[in-house]
Amino acid sequence: MQPRLKERILIVEDAAFLRATLREIVERAGYEVVGEACDGSEAVDRYRELAPDIVLMDLVMPGLSAIEAVREIRRLNPVACIIACSMLGQEKLIRKALRAGVRETILKPYQPEAVRAALRRALDGKALPQSQRETRDSRTLPGSTPRPSKPSRRPPAVTSSR
Numbered sequence: 001m002q003p004r005l006k007e008r009i010l011i012v013e014d015a016a017f018l019r020a021t022l023r024e025i026v027e028r029a030g031y032e033v034v035g036e037a038c039d040g041s042e043a044v045d046r047y048r049e050l051a052p053d054i055v056l057m058d059l060v061m062p063g064l065s066a067i068e069a070v071r072e073i074r075r076l077n078p079v080a081c082i083i084a085c086s087m088l089g090q091e092k093l094i095r096k097a098l099r100a101g102v103r104e105t106i107l108k109p110y111q112p113e114a115v116r117a118a119l120r121r122a123l124d125g126k127a128l129p130q131s132q133r134e135t136r137d138s139r140t141l142p143g144s145t146p147r148p149s150k151p152s153r154r155p156p157a158v159t160s161s162r
Contacts, residue, residue: 011033
């Protein structure tokens with residue numbers, strides 16, 4: 001499925017190879033990469049300058065932390081659409097990012113379909129709502145297998161037909 005319009009994407013990743021990988025995935029999916037940044041400070045500056053539709057942001061970068069960059073971008077635009085990029089094993093950092101205002105997360109190494117799906121969900125407004133971002137845990141973090149919920153010990157409700 002192609003995007004409706006050429007949505008504008010800012011890529012924030014300190015590793016040049018991973019920036020290039022993301023750029024290729026994003027452009028092949030029909031989006032426009034309007035800029036790149038290597039750290040949190042540059043991300044905020046580029047966001048202010050370019051006003052992209054979505055920011056794809058690595059969670060571990062030198063300089064200003066990604067969490068602080070997310071907060072600063074959200075101060076500039078409270079509805080900014082930010083997708084965090086992380087490695088497996090960074091669940092605490094992912095939860096912090098979600099609380100800071102990230103809408104969606106994707107895992108490294110970047111898989112084209114996962115990136116495209118995250119972009120579609122974010123653009124369609126189907127990313128996690130704030131209430132779920134606050135309570136999300138390792139059972140539902142990207143890359144983890146959701147654990148089945150425990151069956152209720154409460155008997156089913158009996159309804160009367162009177």
